[in-house]
Amino acid sequence: MVMKLVKVKTSVYVDKELWEKYKSSVARKGLEVSKALEELIEEEVPEEILERVVKNLEEKYEIDFEPVKPIEGLVSTYVRTMRD
Numbered sequence: 001m002v003m004k005l006v007k008v009k010t011s012v013y014v015d016k017e018l019w020e021k022y023k024s025s026v027a028r029k030g031l032e033v034s035k036a037l038e039e040l041i042e043e044e045v046p047e048e049i050l051e052r053v054v055k056n057l058e059e060k061y062e063i064d065f066e067p068v069k070p071i072e073g074l075v076s077t078y079v080r081t082m083r084d
Contacts, residue, residue: 026036042049 023033026033029036
């Protein structure tokens with residue numbers, strides 16, 4: 001399943017000098033301003049990105065493991081108590 005991303009055009013007001021410095025910085029890195037801003041926004045809403053990634057997974061993963069026989073002792077008692 002391929003999700004089509006819908007882009008939106010928006011306007012914001014920022015300090016002119018700051019904006020020019022940001023655009024220059026982004027250009028030196030070889031990035032587009034829109035893409036760089038999108039990445040900054042994504043950092044503020046990581047749960048949205050995680051949700052998008054999970055939805056795009058095509059395979060379901062299953063963890064396969066062998067049960068471990070409990071060992072008697074202090075640590076096992078604490079772990080068993082915490083599990084209950």
